[in-house]
Every structure is written in structure tokens, then in C-alpha cells.
Amino acid sequence: xxxxxxxxxxxxxxxEANGNWNAAGWPDDIxxxxxxxxxxxxxxxxxxxxxxxxxxxxxxxxxxxITLGGNLATTDSPFSINLVAGKLDTSTSNYSLTxxxxxxxxxxxxxxSAITCRGLAVTVGTYSATSGVTTVGNSGFSxxxxxxxxxxxxxxNNTNTTNFIPQWxxxxxxxLSGSGYVILQKVTNILGDLTINGTGPNAVFYPYxxxxxxxxxxxxxxAGLYLDNSNLTLNELAGTGLLDVKxxxxxxxxxTSTNLTIKVEPExxxxxxxxxxxxxxTLPYMKPMKLPMLNIPCKWVSGT
Numbered sequence: 163x164x165x166x167x168x169x170x171x172x173x174x175x176x177x178e179a180n181g182n183w184n185a186a187g188w189p190d191d192i193x194x195x196x197x198x199x200x201x202x203x204x205x206x207x208x209x210x211x212x213x214x215x216x217x218x219x220x221x222x223x224x225x226x227x228i229t230l231g232g233n234l235a236t237t238d239s240p241f242s243i244n245l246v247a248g249k250l251d252t253s254t255s256n257y258s259l260t261x262x263x264x265x266x267x268x269x270x271x272x273x274x275s276a277i278t279c280r281g282l283a284v285t286v287g288t289y290s291a292t293s294g295v296t297t298v299g300n301s302g303f304s305x306x307x308x309x310x311x312x313x314x315x316x317x318x319n320n321t322n323t324t325n326f327i328p329q330w331x332x333x334x335x336x337x338l339s340g341s342g343y344v345i346l347q348k349v350t351n352i353l354g355d356l357t358i359n360g361t362g363p364n365a366v367f368y369p370y371x372x373x374x375x376x377x378x379x380x381x382x383x384x385a386g387l388y389l390d391n392s393n394l395t396l397n398e399l400a401g402t403g404l405l406d407v408k409x410x411x412x413x414x415x416x417x418t419s420t421n422l423t424i425k426v427e428p429e430x431x432x433x434x435x436x437x438x439x440x441x442x443x444t445l446p447y448m449k450p451m452k453l454p455m456l457n458i459p460c461k462w463v464s465g466t
Contacts, residue, residue, distance in 0.1 A: 163193040163216070168224075170203040177209040189215045192237050198248060200224035209234065217263070218243045225249075225268075230257045230275075239263035239280065240301070252277065252292065264301050272296070272312070281324075284309075291316075300324050300342070305331070313354070318344045335378070338367055338385065345370050352376040356396075358403065360385025369394055380414075382422060389430070407432055 166183040177196075178188050189196040194215045198207070200223025210231045217238035218228070227249040234257070236242035242261035243250065245268060252259050253273035259265075265279040272292030281301020282289075288308040296303075297317040302324035309328050315335035318324065323343040326336075335354035338344055341361045346369045355378035358367050366385065369392040376394075380387075382401035390408040399405070399414045402421040407430030415435055426432055 163195070164189070164191070165195045165197055167197045167199060167202050168205075168207055170205045170207070175206050175208050177207055177213070178211060182207075189213075192216060195219065195238075198224040198226075198228070198245070200226075200247075217241065218245070220245045220248050222246045227251050227269075229254055230259065233258045233260075235260040237262045241266065242279070243267065249287070253290070256294070269307075272314070295337075298324075299340075302326060303328070305329055309333070311353070315354075318342075320344065336367075343368055346372070346374065348372060349374060352378070354378045356380045358382045358385040358387060358401070360403070 164185060166185050166189040169184055170182050172179055172181040174182065176182060180187055182188065184202065190213055192214055196215060196218045198220040200221055204224055204226055206226045206229065208229045208231055212232040214235040217236050225247045229251040231254055240263045242263035243265045247268050249269035250267045251271045252275045253271045256273065256275050258276040261279040264281040266283045268285055269287035270284050271290045275292050276294050277292055278297040280299045282296065282298050282303050284305045284307060286307050288310065289305050290310040291312045291314045293312045293314045295315045295317050297319050300320045300322045303316060304325065304327040306329060309331040311332060311334040313334050315337055316333060317337040318340055320340040320342040323345065326344055326346045328349050330348050330350060332351045332353055333349060336352055336356050338358045338360060343366045349372065352374065356376045367387045369389065373393040376396050379398045379400060380396045382403035382405060384403055386404045386406060388406045388408060389410060389412055391410060393411045396414040398416040398418060400418045404423045404425060406425045408427040409429045411431045411433065413433045413435050424432065
């Protein structure tokens, strides 16, 4: 295991250069750590090929940019990449960034590249997202600064409960492919599609205390969407899973599923705004609901 500190001694700003690090060679092994302390050098660093290393770390003194010119994978956990004040740029081409642990940085810029990490946190600065897929695991996704979605997809592949916190900013496509809860906080709109492809009974998308609008298609495939203390507006609703309206209001414009179960608890309310509503229909243990005039079957299961 070797620690390499960035010095840019040759002045070329190239990662793969003997003389740009304090030790002979450069970090290119799964046991190597790349350190950017900002004291030895606070200059940009560019990779030129594919790398698999142990981790990247920095101090608050390093404020420059690391730009990928190839795929990068890191194997440490829990923090595989930790740039306290630095920037990470994957936009040069369609290069992938894969970490076993968490990815934390002040600024992150993607393009069509794939980003995969245990958790992603962008502090203070900007996450200009990849137009491809950003996949996060159990440590979740949070942006404290500016989020630019670039029509990309955020995919949650978590096995435990995790948080999704884009700080009152719009996101584009959101996908759940894991087996754990995803708690959505501080978002206004999902401009693309919401797809919940769960792999178990605990695969649930859970908006929490916010009003959320999904402008694309919401599909629930053998998973769940729980609505509790949040208002949710869906343009189109499809799938074969469970939508549990425990509290507040679910509004949808179009229902295209014949197998979706909509469970309405005593404090829940469902409105189909896309068609003329009937007079409210009262079911046992249920609050009055405005039901759609539908030509397709849909199961309504009363709460307890």
C-alpha cells in the first residue's frame, strides 16, 4: 500500500507521470492512495487512461480540479473519494466513475458517463449531473449546492433505508432497483419518469413531508409507493405494485394499469383529475374519494 501526494513537479498536470507525485511512479494499483493536500501543489490533475486505485483524499487547501481522461474505480469504504474543497470532472468523454465507498466533493461535473457509488454528496458547490445514470447505494444522494439534472437518471440500488435530498431542486428520471426504502426530501418536481423496480417487500419510494409532482410516467413494478404526510401529483400511473395512500392527497391524470393496487387509508384522499369525477363514493373505513370514470379494472383496498 503506497500513499502518493500530488506535487505536479513536472508541471504537466498529468496523473500518469513519474515526477508529478512525491513517490516514484503514480497511483495505479488497488492498494494506492492519491492525496491532494493543496500544499505540495494546488494545481489541476488530469488522468489519461483507466485507473483502479484504493482511494482519493484531499484537504480543504486543495481547490483545483481532477479531470478524468479514462475510467476511474476506487475500492475503499466508506470514503473512496473525499474532495473536501476540490472538484471532480468526468465530462471529458463517456468515462465511468465507480466507487465502492462514498463519493464526497465540492463540485462534480458529469457528461454521458456512468457514476456508481455507495453514496454521493456534493457540498456547497454544483453537481452538473451525468446525462447517463448515477447509481447510489445505502449512503444515499444529497446536494447542498446547485443541482443540474442534464436529463439524467438517478438510480437507487440500496438494500437499507436511504435518503434522497436534492434541496428543493428539480430532478429528471428517478429509478429504484434495490430492496430498501428511499426517503425523498426537499424536491419539487421529477421532470421525467419515476420507475420503482423493487426486489422485495421493503422496496418502497417514500416522499416525506413535501409536495411532489412527477411529470412523466410513474411505474410501480412489484414494489411500493407510500404516501404519508405528502401530496403527490402524477401525470400517468402504471404498474403492478402497491400504492398506499396513508395521508394527504394523491392526484393522477391518467391510469394505465390493470393490476396496480391502490390502498387508501382513513386519512388518504385520491383524485383523478384527468377525467370527470363521480360524486364521492364512501367505502368502509375510508374517507370519501373522487373516483375516475375508468374502462379498466383497478383494485381498491380499504385501510384498517
